[in-house]
Amino acid sequence: MPGADYIYPNVTEVTQRGGLLERWRLAEPLGCAYIEIPADFVKNKTEVERTGQEIGSILNRSSVELLYEQDTALPGNLRYLLHTEPAIPRRDPHGRQTTANLRWRDPGWVADFGDMLLEIEDFLGIPPEIIEIHPGDRRNTHADIVTAMHALIAAHWNAFGTEPLVLLEHHKDQSISTGSQIRSFWATLKDIHPEIAGLAGIALDPWHLHAAAKEDFPGSLGEVPPDSLRAFHIHNDLRPPSPEDRVPWPQVFGMIADVSKTPRIKPVVYQKSRVPAAINFCREMLAAPRAAYAGPPA
Numbered sequence: 601m602p603g604a605d606y607i608y609p610n611v612t613e614v615t616q617r618g619g620l621l622e623r624w625r626l627a628e629p630l631g632c633a634y635i636e637i638p639a640d641f642v643k644n645k646t647e648v649e650r651t652g653q654e655i656g657s658i659l660n661r662s663s664v665e666l667l668y669e670q671d672t673a674l675p676g677n678l679r680y681l682l683h684t685e686p687a688i689p690r691r692d693p694h695g696r697q698t699t700a701n702l703r704w705r706d707p708g709w710v711a712d713f714g715d716m717l718l719e720i721e722d723f724l725g726i727p728p729e730i731i732e733i734h735p736g737d738r739r740n741t742h743a744d745i746v747t748a749m750h751a752l753i754a755a756h757w758n759a760f761g762t763e764p765l766v767l768l769e770h771h772k773d774q775s776i777s778t779g780s781q782i783r784s785f786w787a788t789l790k791d792i793h794p795e796i797a798g799l800a801g802i803a804l805d806p807w808h809l810h811a812a813a814k815e816d817f818p819g820s821l822g823e824v825p826p827d828s829l830r831a832f833h834i835h836n837d838l839r840p841p842s843p844e845d846r847v848p849w850p851q852v853f854g855m856i857a858d859v860s861k862t863p864r865i866k867p868v869v870y871q872k873s874r875v876p877a878a879i880n881f882c883r884e885m886l887a888a889p890r891a892a893y894a895g896p897p898a
């Protein structure tokens with residue numbers, strides 16, 4: 601039966617931002633291989649008050665120490681994914697809507713972004729296996745994003761002597777949302793930085809792809825280069841997936857089962873109580889395509 605490595609999502613019941621161990625204790629009994637740690641910019645009124653930084657700011661070291669928790673004895677098998685600023689609309693302390701700007705086109709900003717990640721990782725005690733970034737708006741070209749991914753990998757190599765997997769997560773309202781845009785992005789990466797093709801890739805979010813492509817979903821999914829796929833986000837508009845969803849899960853899981861290395865799957869649900877069922881849904885969907893093609897028992 602084809603398997604997957606599961607990523608325990610950022611559920612609301614744990615200490616927000618917080619530390620590694622509290623999340624690992626939830627993840628390990630479910631057999632998850634990774635936990636997700638949020639690495640947003642200053643994101644709400646509480647964080648503005650605690651840090652003294654404005655909403656949407658890149659965290660400085662003292663804010664990192666205020667918002668995250670440091671654990672002393674980390675298990676050797678603990679691995680995590682750092683989910684960075686998603687650039688979705690938020691409320692500032694006065695109730696106004698604001699959206700953080702992702703400036704991949706600005707090398708100075710990319711360096712500051714990378715420094716924030718390194719401060720978080722240094723404080724938590726270990727570097728992440730995976731970093732997820734988002735494309736932002738159209739002012740960032742595909743080449744800008746590729747160059748930034750390369751810079752983030754280099755910064756981690758210099759700081760820790762390890763290279764994380766840096767994944768781009770497409771989004772229905774951002775500059776990379778469709779299968780053809782993902783394909784064009786991947787072609788740009790292989791053109792200007794082919795040496796990072798094994799350390800970079802796409803976190804595919806079928807719900808967001810469906811929201812962008814609508815009735816052309818099958819065609820759009822078909823345009824995503826299979827060799828770019830490193831991880832999958834499974835949800836139905838942030839609710840648990842089910843066979844009744846508009847996303848054609850059998851087609852999606854057929855693709856997941858076909859990736860050449862063990863796929864990583866993040867069930868994107870926000871409540872602890874919903875994680876086990878979301879993982880089971882994925883396990884059953886992954887088992888199903890093979891069962892359909894399996895020969896008779898020997």
Ligand SMILES: [Zn+2]
Pocket residue numbers: 683686732734769
């Ligand atoms: Zn995201």
